Amino acid sequence: MEHKASHPALQHHFENLEQQREAGTLGMWVFLVTEIMFFGGMFLAYTLYRTKYPQAFASASNHLSLPLGTINTGVLILSSFTMALAVYSAQTGKRRGQIVCLALTLLLGLTFLGIKAIEYHDKYVDHLIPGRLIPGRPFDASGVHLLPGAAKQNVEMFYWIYFAMTGMHAVHMIIGVGLLSVILYFAARGRYGPEYHNPVEISGLYWHFVDIIWIFLFPLLYLLGRHLEH
């Protein structure tokens, strides 16, 4: 009924591309709401146990690597910037810009995952993987400097929450990397332009969301209670 109706990306059950774009965007926002609730369960557990065992949590938190955490935060914020540029390039129809920005975003995402893997490996070396997650290598908090009033068993609780939250975040990063690879593939083939760029936009929404989760995780897990050390 409109001239846009002939666009190859228009699905049969939508009237026009505008309606399709609106549905896709709203769909991603609703999905992100479910994600907030999903992480919310872990944030609740974190709040409860942090309040219950502040000393143990501070001791365990101080054992995390602040430099690596900080670098990773910077890497993610930068990746959000390049992602935003990729969306802008798609909207303005710059194919080269899209490819470069998406590739950069992918690269930064992989850098984050790499640094995260190094951190996880450090914890493995220090016997800080909680419970019986690694068979034959039980949790041992003797490497953690305990603040007065901190109980060893509660240090394990911190590491459990640390691994649950950052692990779930990393899973979302991996999904994001997969998503962006597909988008990059189609962007290289010139599918996105001023008329049709919704997949780039909603992938961007997802990517920013995963970043924001980290923006909350970083202070909660790495920064709180640093001053208690001295």
Place this chain on the structure above:
Amino acid sequence: MKAPETFEIPAAARVNYINAQYGLKSWLLTKDHKRIALLYLGSITFFFFIGGLYAMMIRLELLTPQGDFLSSTTYNKVFTQHGIIMVFFFLIPSIPATLGNFLVPMMIGAKDLAFPRINLLSWYIYLLGGVITIYALLAGGVDTGWTFYAPYSTTFSNSYVIAAGLGIFISGFSSILTGLNFIVTIHTMRAPGMTWFRLPLFIWAHYATSLVMILGTPVIAITILLLAFERLAHVGIFDPAVGGDPVLFQHLFWFYSHPAVYIMVLPSMGVVSELIANFSRKNIFGYKFVAFSSLAIAVFGFLVWGHHLFVASQSVYAGMIFSFLSFAVAIPSAIKVFNWTATLYKGSISFDTPMLYALGFIGLFTIGGMTGLFLASLAIDVHVSDTYFVVAHFHYIMVGGALLGYLGGLHYWWPKISGRMYPEGWGRFSALVVFVGFNLTFLPQFVAGYLGMPRRYHAYPPEFQVFNVLSSAGASILGVGLLIPLIYLVWSMRYGKRAEANPWHLPGLEWRTASPPPTENFLITPVVTWEAYEFAPPEEMQVIGKFREGTDLDAPIIGKS
């Protein structure tokens, strides 16, 4: 009087969604919301009868005070599996995934849901969850109760907790995707002229339900995930030995599982709103109140989970607040009941099968709701906690409420779904059998529970036997009452009388297209110029200021043709 105006094509050479394509592949790879609804219908019916089988085993065991039919371990598994199957694989998807899937696009004048592929994906996810759960049942079963309370589930139970949990975790995503699809569809795909306050109340109910689905289900997902890790690796989050807190599990669990009750009953209320208005041939009384009370129930429903923890070390002050909020949910529920009753007043009521179910719903839901207030009161709850009073209460809501609404809706839209009429005589008969059987099953349980019979034991003191015999007798009647519709609905698909496009002569959009509808639902995009439930003739519309000059397409339907 002239025939009702429809958006259908001429009956000759009609292609509908059922005969548009043939072959297994055309069903398993379909993106048509109507076909997916039928896929869901088949699968939830399958699970319903498995769950029913477990219910029959429970009732058989409780016929005598001694534990003579099932050992206590087996009995634990049987009631757990009854709960898991019925809650997660029948009641939660029942109305939204079948009737909702079929009707949400049709009622708002859309060609399909916003994300047809995600819709199909949700069915496969549901199926995968179901298969894993069935594996858990066949491999040895689960004995934790459908509530999975820690630390029993994490540390002590020797049954297939992780497999069953995984099944529920996975099937939860099908529920999330369905809710997401509905919300986006209702926001972005309404036909021209279909404003928010012209939406049928079925749509409002599904919108509210979808909100609960997307906000609650992720929480149970992460809870079950944490539970599985705790059990697998003993990391300590719910284990007091490491400083964990088992009550945290109960909080997280009920944060979803109480609102889940509204996932079951809200769509049912939507169906009942349709039935009451349409079978009284009257505009619904207090449209906006009924619409907003759905949203109010969805919102309040999230604030009451603590009433499941009155005896679980929750502070008395928290208990008082949760008690107050639980009472508050009764207000929007009562608004609905009163508005339905007011709609019936001076209506031209016809007692067809769907209406019988709707009227049954109102009565049974009211009993279920009122006994809910007993349980929301702190002191009485301490007395009846974990007794058959609780069991009877939630079965009045889930079976008397959700199931009756589902059956009513299934009969009401059966002509549209299958293109055939069901046998009305058998329909009315089985509706009555279900009603009688249901009450005989669960009414005695209120008494037994109030007198102190605890739930979840396979043996009980002999003085409770009379109630249990009544209950088991009722369960067998209920079972027969539920088998009859299964038989005649399947029968009617082939041998039933062909249905007209609008067998009930109603104004709703779904009745303005063929039965069964074409794949695209409407051949031309409908333009809506009438209000929901507009039954009044033009003269009256003129008097109340709603009359508009218009084409034939715009005319509201006026009584029977």
